Amino acid sequence: MTARYSEDELIARLFAPIAGPAGLGLADDAALLPASAEPTVATVDMLVAGVHFFPDDPPALIAKKALRVNLSDLAAKGAEPIGFLLALALPHDWTNAWLTAFAQGLGEDAKAYAAPLIGGDTTATPGPLTISITALGRAPRFVPRAGARPGDAVFVSGTIGDAALGLVLRRDPALAARLPAEARAHLDDRYRLPRPRLDLVAALRAQATAAMDVSDGLAGDLAKLCRASGVSAVVEAPLVPLSPAAQEAIARAPAHFETALTGGDDYEILFTAGPGRDPPPGAVRIGEIVAGRTAPTFLDATKTQIVFGKMSFSHF
Structure with missing residues (x-):
């Protein structure tokens, strides 16, 4: 039986090769970032096995999800990534093979998104696998939540609800069996592997008055943006964009339309922009910011208000 890597060995063999110059080979106590005239943006997200991903998901996909949810936050702020810090709490049953695949997936995305590893920490835990990533970026213009104004249009990128419905299918094999294989695969993929919208960074800097990524559900996250801005919507x-796969699932279980709008894990960008603005490619207009401090109103095709059982996912 091959002995597991020591802490020094796993850093040297698996993580140092994917570190950027600011990480100093992961041989020092801290990273050293070059000075810049642009403001630095920092964000952190923690992922816990059994809460944010299934423990038996492929380790490379777990690693990529952990990084991508942070890159999504940077994108929503109009920031381009410059690197990230990784904190990894490993349960007692980790193996060299698992950790090698994790580091390989992480390295692939670090290269693809020009976001190198620059430092971090590893530790043992008696609890579930826990991954915390702190991502750093730079933005000549930071796009806040607190900037929406009455009359602004509300936009969202991509499609909404795919990841939440993918999670539903993992938990409801009977519903999954009623969907075409292609639809099942699409929804599962969106749950396992977010697509951070870094392609929208330039457009957000140029025209967004407020923005955030959709991590806890469109309805609830819009409510958060409105509260921060002192407005309603x-x-x-x-008008909320749904993928063909999501439409297939909702057609078979109509109650999951609410899941799509409130379930979370979309990692699309929700943003507002002044009247008359055309959305950038990949985004659509879904509503309007109005005066007031009430929760956003969602209207169906008959202009009747939709009442949700809950607005978004919450850990507590």
């Missing part, structure tokens, strides 16, 4: 639910 009206959304036309039929």
Whole structure:
């Protein structure tokens, strides 16, 4: 039986090769970032096995999800990534093979998104696998949540609800069996592997008055943006973009339309922009910011208000 890597060995063999110059070969106590005239943006997200991903998911996909959810936050702020810090709490049953695959997936995304590893920490835990990533970026213009104004249009990128429905299918094999294989695969992929919208960074800097990524559900995250901005919103639910796979799932279980709008894990960008603005490619207008401090109103095709059982996912 091959002995597991020591802490020094796993850093040297698996993580130092994917570190950027600021990480100093992961041989020092801290990273050294070059000075810049642009503001630095920092964000952190923690992922816990059994909460944010299934423990038996492929380790490379777990690593990529952990990095991508942080890159999604940077994108929503108009920031381009410059690197990240990794804190990894490993349970007693980790193996060299698992950790090698994890580091390989992490390195692939670090290269693809020009976001090198620059430092971190590893430790043992009696609890579940826990991954915390702190991502750093730079933005000549930071796009806040607190900037939406009455009359602004509300936009969202991509499609909404795919990841939440992918999670539903993992938990409901009977519903999954009623969907075409292609639809099942699409929804599962969106749950396991977010697509950070770094392609929208330039457009957000140029025209967004407020923005955030959709991590806890469109309805709830719009409510957060509105609270921060001191406004409300009206959304036309039929305008919310749904993928063909999501439409297939909702057609078979209509109650999951609410899941799509409130379930979370989309990692798309929700943003507002002044009247008359055309959305950038990949985004659509779904509503309007209005005066007031009430929760956003969602209207169906008959202009009747939709009442949700809950607005978003919450850990507590």
